[in-house]
Amino acid sequence: MSYPHGILDAVTTRPRSTVFVGRDAEIAALREALKRVRTDEPAMVLVGGEAGVGKTRLLEEFARHAPGARFLTGQCLELGEEGLPYAPFAGIVRELVRTEGVAVLDGHEAEFARLLPELGAVSPEPGRGVLFDRVSALLARLAVDQPLVVVLEDLHWADRSTRDLIDFLVRAARTARVLLVCTYRTDELHRGHPLRGFVAELDRARGVERLDVGRLDREGTAEILASVYGAEPGQRAIDKVHQRAQGNPFFVEELAASGDPAACADIPESLRDLLLARVDRLPESAQPVLRIAAAGGNRIGHELLATVAGLPEAALDAALRTAVTAQLLVADADGGYEFRHALVREAVHDDLLPGEHARLHARYAAAIEADPALVAAGRAPAEVAHHWYAAHDTPRALVTSHAAAVAAGERYAHAEQARLLERVLELWEQVPDAADLLGLDHLTLLEETLAATYTAGDFKRALSLNRAALHAIDESAEPLRAARLHTRRGKLLASLGKSDGVAQLHEAVALAEAAPDDAARAMLLADIAYAISRADREEGARIAALARSAAESLGHEGAAVHATLTMQRACNRIVSAELGLADLRQAEARAKSLGDVEGLVHARVSISDALFEVGDYAGSAASAALGTKDAGKVGVDRSTGAFVRSNHAEALVALGRWDEADAICAESARFDPPGHLGLHWLQLRAGLRLARGEASATELVGRSLAFLARPYVSPQHRLPLLTLKIEAALAIGDAAAAAEAAHAAVGGGAAGGFAVPAPRSGDSHLGRIGARRATGRSGGAGGDGDRDPDTGAEVPVGVADLIANPRYAWPLLAASARAAVAAGDAALGAAVEALAGRVECQYPAERAYAAQIAACLGEAFPAGAFAAVGGHAAVGGGAAAGGHAAAGGGAAAGGHAAAGGGAAVAGLGAADGRADAESAGTAGGSGVAGGGPAGRGALERWTAAVQAWRTDGQPYALARVLVSQAEAAAAAGDRAAAREALEEAGAIAADLDARPLRDEVARLARRVGLRGAVRAGPDILTARERDVLRLVAAGHSNSRIGAELYLSPKTVSVHVSRIIAKLEVTNRIEAAAVAHRLGLLGPDLIAGGQTTASGH
Structure with missing residues (x-):
């Protein structure tokens, strides 16, 4: 009899999840028990968990992954206090007879008639011992040819006879090759339940294991x-x-x-009925107390419940004991009660009658107002407000909700504050004298709600509130107040991708400059400067200078700190990051001394940015980590905290600490930052998954690139997205799509839309940037464009963005260069070369990208006669291999050009869709050209790129260019250098778990005849493949390996073939040798020496 489809039929027809989630440890325990049974050791597993927690689903999944085992299933039935005698065993025997006939009973129909009356007359033989022996013998016969798993569901409904039979099978019969699995609901086991003692006794029996399935x-x-x-x-x-x-x-x-x-x-009706059914079984005396408790919340203190209930102490205790015994309430160590499940409380509360609902909540509100100590410290304002609101007492709800909002703001609980203020807005129209009761006007309430909503990160709602406030204000009468609203609007529009917000910020500047000179004005000017500098750095610097001057003249330290931070942001690339860091450190110290935690967070965001730019990735990560903690202290996790977490993750990516970076991205996802604040972590994670060749990269890349469709995306977000778009296309071997994306990003040829003149001989980056800034143009996305300092011609905004943002421009140029090489697109290569000559190249990563681009383009397009890339590295003929963008700019594995001829070898990315690099081979059957001046020149250029990335310190980017260096070295005939570069690249790829890069290293090693150069680490194999390899090394055949691991011989054969391919060996014996060398074998195998492997 095979395992049925669903041990327990679904109680609804609603959609069911098709995935099996979060039960790896439980599955492993069940498989271990089955493994013991296969060695003739009987075993039993007691699987406990509350209703709906997934016990049945767990066993279904276990059956699905237990090939070779036979499953029989029986169900206990709920029939009064004691269930139907032997119900689960009767169900098993009935199904066996139906499928195999009465012969399965081996002539003992009379004894089994005690279970199935339809079998005929019951044996006159006295005692149930005979029946127990017959059941044990039946199970033993069924287990002769294959292990038998007997599943008994819902043991909490088992009768005494069923429990006795189970006890006999476990303690007396101990039938070999039989695994007994019993499930029961823990939430049904009240203190006097007979199963409690039974389970406790079984726990002490040999071979019995308890398995608790949690939430x-x-x-x-x-x-x-x-x-x-x-x-x-x-x-x-x-x-x-x-x-x-x-x-x-x-x-x-x-x-x-x-x-x-x-x-x-609302809770679905079917689920509500299910939840309330247990409540309805309570005695009438207990149900009212449960309803009173439900109005109090999921957890309620005993004193508060007693005050509201107003019952005699003995009656209250009796009712509570009944609810606790029924597993509806749980008594906690703090002297209170908690509903065992929140949905039970919700269902009971929803079931209250309207009048009952209002009266109970009013009693709770009055009780807590009279004695705030009845609830947890600090919770009284929110609790009182909640209960008056639920009691429909609008005047009291209005006043207490505002008081609770103020208290929440003082605790930095901005989301709670915003929710409470929204309630005040809702009640405002319902209370005629609301302004008098609160002592504030409607505009002030709008501003308070706007500020809390913005800080909590609900930007869409904040924009609506901002619009309402602007509509209500008299700008001429209150210019500073209006300026604050325009500032907020500009920031919201930019964050939501609706526009750059510059127009609104300029309105704010005009209003603020006309306002009286005080500390509030200085603080606002600093805020405006910070916001506007994203699109217009020169204007941001000007306004920040005004703010700092005003703050210093007023002696306002807080405003001076914020103005200093803004100055450094606005002056990025005008003043060097090294010089700016000194001011940032000073501002950090001043904010700390003032207790200005928000200023401290902003300082650490800026410091981590600056340290990243100069290549101090460890320092950047450390500063961002501190900033993340500070953001949590002041409740700005969803807003400013998003920036600092992104900085932290980006620095960890650069350091090669990818798992930590991915964990921080996951944390950002949980906070769900609004608008563009949620983009950076998404783009970083997409790049990581792409570089690791994970299937989830497709969705993450798609979600990231969807931001490009928004009306406005700031350059610091748009340029990395364009880089990611190119890298993603290269990762699947689509050189044409990569080139198309690069054309759209940097121009060049018919597809590009614009061309950029190459730099003139002798031009320097700093000179050209200085000349551009001297024109007074910002080069920001919010402007109309830029003017070429030489010709005066307007340069498209896209070029201005690249020039104004070197940190993000260089990864994009490097990815575009690789796309040009992969597609053989000389026009694109020329555009990249020309733009590279116009972008500053000041810090280590930028110099490394410049060297990488020089090496990449030099070989692929020798006829282009490129004299320089960025003025930083000579480009000439020779072998080329495409470099790679740093992971921080959208990391992904990608193709590179074959040496000696410029043929593209595209698509070294995600596993599906890769092009085989070996197909691009040229000379001597190895795919690598012979030595010569051109090959030697390419090697020198790639060696320079390798050295530049070593200086910078990003391991992944280094590994990418090491692969290209190895190819160039092989082309130049320097096999020793090729081997050394491949070994280092392979080691980095293994450490990072960058599977596409690891595969690329292996393919190149094969192609250039350096098969032994790459030493595959244990991580190259999956966990299952390592299990198979251990048994291969022990000399086991495929059949025996299958029996040991519960796999079919055919599946084992597939695993062995994959192992041989991955380890770059030719047979099982060589694979076993590699297993010994890599330490993949247990100490017993290593001590015993390698046995001869069986034939494949």
């Missing part, structure tokens, strides 16, 4: 939602569902199917 974490909830929806859900939807379902998979699926979970839709 899922937030990530597990997210996976289920993604499976049900068929797409990744929003972070708020995940938070809402996880908060309500509390990790119960069944509840998650039910809520997901009910509509928009983020909108807190």
Whole structure:
């Protein structure tokens, strides 16, 4: 009998998640138990967990991954206090007879008639011991040819006879090759439940293991939602569902199917009935107390509950004990009660009658107002406001909600503050004397709500509130107040990608400059300067200077700190980062001494930026880590905190600490930053996944590139996105798409839309940048364009962005150069070369990119006669291999040009769609040209690029150019240098788990005849492949390996073939030798020596 499709039929027809989530440890425990059974050792596993937690799904998945084992399933039935005698065993025997006939009973129909009356007369033989022996013998016979797994579901409903039979099988019979798995609901086991003692006794028996199936974490909830929806859900939807379902998979699926979970839709009717059924079974005396508790919240203190209930102490205790025994409430160590599940409380609360609902909440509000100590410290204002609102007492709700909002703001709980202020806005129209009650006007309330909403990161709502406030204000009468609103509007428009916001910021400047000179004006000018410098650095610097001057004349330290920070942002590339760092450190120290945590966060964002730019990636990461902690202290995780976390992740990517960077990106995802604040982490993660060849890269790249469709994207976001777009195309071997994307980004030829004149001989970057700045043009995205300092002709905005943002321009130029090489596009190469001559090249990474581009373009387009790339590296003929953009700018593996002839070898990216580099081979059958002046020149250029990246210190970028250096060295006949470069590149790729790069290293090693140069590390194999390799090294045949690992021989054969290919060996014996060398074998195998491997 095969394992049935669904041990427990679904109770609804709602969509079910198709993924199995978060139970790796439980599956491993079950498989280990089955492994013991295969060695003739009997075993039992008791699987406990609350209803809906996924016990049945766990066993279904276990059965799916237990080939060669036979599964029989029986179900206990709920029939009163004690279930139907022997129900699960009767179900198993009935199914066996139906599928195999009565012969399966081996002539003992009379004894089994005690289980199945339809078999005939019951044996007159006295005692149930005979029946127990017959069941044990039946299981033993069925387990002769294959291990047998007997699953008994819902043991909490088992009768005494069923429990006795199970006890007999475990303690007396101990049938070999039989695994007994029993499930039960922990939330059904009240203190006097008979299963409690039974399980405790079984626990002490030999071979019995307890397995508790707990609730899922937030990530597990997210996976289920993604499976049900068929797409990744929003972070708020995940938070809402996880908060309500509390990790119960069944509840998650039910809520997901009910509509928009983020909108807190009503509990589905079928689920509500299921939840309330247990409440309805309580005695009448206990149900009112549970309703009172439900109005108090998910957790309620005993004193508060007693005050509101107003019952005699004995009656209250009796009712609570009944609810606790029924597993509806849980008594906690702090002297309170908590609903076992939040959805139960929600269902009970929703079931209150309207009058009952209002009265209970009013009693709670009055009780807490009279004695705030009845709730947790600091929670009284919010609790009182909640209960008056729920009681529909609008005047009291208005006043207490505003007071609670003020208290929340003092705790930096900005999301709670915003929610409470929104409630005040809602109540304003319902309370005629609202202004008098609150002591403020409607515009002030709008501004308070706007500030809290903005800080909490709800930018869309903030924009609506801002619009309403601007409509209500008299700008001529209150210019500074209006300037603050225009500033906020400009920042919101830019963050949401609706426009650059510069027009609104200029309005704010005009209003602020006309306002009286005070500390508030100085602070606002600093804020405006910071915002406007993103698009117009010169204007930002001018306004920041005004702010600093005003702050210093007023002696306002806080304003001076913010103005200094803005000056450094605006003067980036006007003043060197090294010089700017001194001022930033001073501002950091001043903010710290003032206790200005928000200023401290801004300082650390700027410091981490500056340190990254000069190549101090470790210092950048350290500063950003401090800033992240500070952001959490003042509740700006979703706004300013998004910047500092992105800086932290970017620095870790550069350092090669990719797992840590990915974890920070995951943390950013959980905070769900709004607008463009949510782009940087997304783009970084997409680059990481692309560089690792992970399937999830496709979705992440798509989500990232979708930002390009917005009306406005700042250059610091747009340029990395364009880089990512090119890298993604190269990663799948689509050179044409990569070139098309590069043309759109940097121009060149018919596809480009504009061409850029090459720099004149003798021009320097700093001179040209200085000349451009002398014209007074900003070069920002918010302007109309830029003027060429030589010709006066207007340069398109895209070029201005590149010139004004070297940090992001160089990765884009490097990716575009690789696209030009991969597509053989000389026009694109010329455009890249020309633009590279106009972009500053001041810091280590920029110099490394310049050297990389020089090496990349020099060989691919020798006829182009490029004299220089950026004036930093000579370019000539010879072998070329495409460099690679730093991971921070959209890391991905990509193709490079074959040496000696410029043929493109594209697509060394994600596993599907790679082009084989060996197809581009040219000379001598090796794919590499012979030596000569051209080949030697290419080697020198790639060696220069390697040295430049060593100086910078980014391991991934270094590994990419090492591959190209190895190819050039092989082309020049220097096999020793090629071997050394490949070994180093392979080691870096293994450390980073950059699988496409690791594959590229292996392919090049084969192509140039250096097969032994690449030493594959253990990480090159999957966990399953390492398991297979260990057994191959022990000399086991495919059949025996399959039996050991529960795989079919055919599947083992596939694994062995993949192992041989990955380890670059020719047979199983060589694979075993590699396993010994890499330390993949257990100490027993190593000590015993290698045995001869069986034939494949």
